[in-house]
Amino acid sequence: MSVRVRFAPSPTGYLHMGGARTALFNYLFARKEGGTFVLRIEDTDLERSKPEYTQVILDAMEWLGMSPDEGPYYQTQRFDLYREKIDELLAAGHAYKCFSTPEELEADREKALAEGRKPMYSRKWRDRTDHPEGEPFVIRIKMPLEGTLTINDMVQGTVTVDVKELDDFIIARSDGSPTYNFVVVVDDATMNISHVIRGNDHLNNTFRQIPVYQALGYDIPTFGHLPLIDGLSKRKGSASVQVYREQGFLKEAIVNYISRLGWSHGDQELFTMAELESFFGFDHVGRSSSTFDQDKFLWVNSEWMKRLEPEELAKRWLPYLEDAGYSVELDERLVAITALMRDRVNTMVALTEESHYFFTEDVTYDEKASKKWLKAGGLEGFGALVSRLEQLEDWSASSIEAVYKEVMAEFELGMAKVAQPTRIALTGATNSPSVYDLVATFERDVAIARLQKGLAYYTEYVGDA
Structure with missing residues (x-):
């Protein structure tokens, strides 16, 4: 088969x-x-x-x-077939009409519970033919009365049940509608x-x-x-x-x-x-x-x-960016942002939230980060860094890295003294990818504008301190 x-x-x-x-x-x-x-x-x-x-x-x-x-396929389109099969079971004596009222069924249930038995239908109509005219009824299947049933389940293995545990369950309700197990x-x-x-x-x-x-x-x-x-x-x-x-x-x-x-x-x-x-x-x-x-x-x-190729992931990212209110297109820049940021998150929504600074002009400087990293001793070096990046024509991570190393050596600054102010200027905070890749991933004009604005903020911040 x-x-x-x-x-x-x-x-x-x-x-x-x-x-x-x-x-x-x-x-x-x-x-x-x-x-x-x-x-x-x-x-x-x-x-x-x-x-x-x-x-x-x-x-x-x-x-x-x-x-x-x-x-x-839809079950609601198959009611004629179900009725045909119910009639077939009735005609063959495998099912029967049950006229027990809800009150009778509840009384039987309470009696079984009081006697410590499992509540089951009494089967009082199973073999009767004295059906009352015009009274509502359900149709029940005749379950076997003796023996066991066994299945060889692909997962659970051999499972056997005593048929005494099985009830003559309803296969058609009083309105004629069939039940699930039928x-x-x-x-x-x-x-x-x-x-x-x-x-x-x-x-x-x-x-x-x-x-x-x-x-x-x-x-x-x-x-x-x-x-x-x-x-x-x-x-x-x-x-x-x-x-x-x-x-x-x-x-x-x-x-x-x-x-x-x-x-x-x-x-x-x-x-x-x-x-x-x-x-x-x-x-x-x-x-x-x-x-x-x-x-x-x-x-x-x-x-x-x-695992996905950055271009494919970027394509799938678009709806989430649009839902967040960002107007973006599938281009080289979006693919570059995707490749840069995807290792830092575990969902597409988190990718959107973590990358927000690439898609908005509004950057809010974090006060805690500013207090920790914007110090007077690093201002001159950061100013030189911004000035030299303004003159840089090859806007690539390797060229940007060379500028940073040149400035750090000249002003005797550690990496954090220039990298963290850069992150604050570009993103508002200090939680970001490699600073060289971060700067390179921004469009050149956007990066320069933010660095200039960040330098002004840095200068004012130090002056107010």
Whole structure:
């Protein structure tokens, strides 16, 4: 049988990192096995499902590089099929109408709890035919009454459940709408899904679904239940792909990091998508849960910022700069700024914040830095430095370095005595890259103007001291 896997999100919110990891493992397995990756939108929760969430999920998957081979399919477009299958189960005696009222069900539940038993439906309507006319009812599946059910899970190994733990669950509500554990079986079977790969929180659902497969005469797929991820909460916006993208995480870093949540390949930490497609396999997916480590995630992102070519990183930086209100173009200067600054940060947003002085004319001099570094003994040398840089025609880091060394030797100044006032003049503070590269990365006229203004500030500051 050819491999066919699916990712089936509910459009009730953004694509969270746990869901993205499930999608990725399905995608990688399909690619490794030469199979098909199917996308199904499980939108039967009509109150909470929204088209805008569907679009966000589709956009996130495309951005991450996990576009489906088939789909998206929508459950809301398949209701006729579900009704047909429910009628089929009723006719074959594998399902039944249940007329128990909510009050009766609650009474049964309270009695079970009082007796120390697991609350389960009493099955009082399982074999009855004296159906009351005009009364509301639900439809329940007939679960087996004796024996065990076993799956050979790709991740969890052999798992067995006693059928006494299973309830005759509802497959159609009183309004006729089908329930999740029923429709997912019909969908997976009719879409010829060979492997169902999903989170370990669905393991209990699997044992409810197997009797539905059997009752409908469907082949049972192979299951793989992935370990859960600790440290993520759907109530926190930071858990979604969309928010991490807005915070300046690269798609390569997101894919790389979530691939390592439960899977490993030796000691290797950084992977391209092509490497993941080549290396991935369930023989290296662990059973225990993984922990989402924000610091490790930031490290992976910083490494990918260094891996990309400066021109490509600069291209991806543009939207973040525009969001910050800077009017910039993809040119040699932006590429140079990118190459200079990327090693100092771990997200694209941080890159924008750290590089702000390249894109604004407003420079505010830090008082603490000024007090520490703007001393009378260095003013004459800094003035000479600015004057000689004004005369410099070859605006390159090496030529600028030569001027600095000439001035330091002539005025017997240490590097900090000229470098720190330069940083204050150009950026307002003293936290910046190599001073030679910093000066060279500014446009010549901008650098000279700022150095002149900084010299005036330095002179006034010393005079006021």
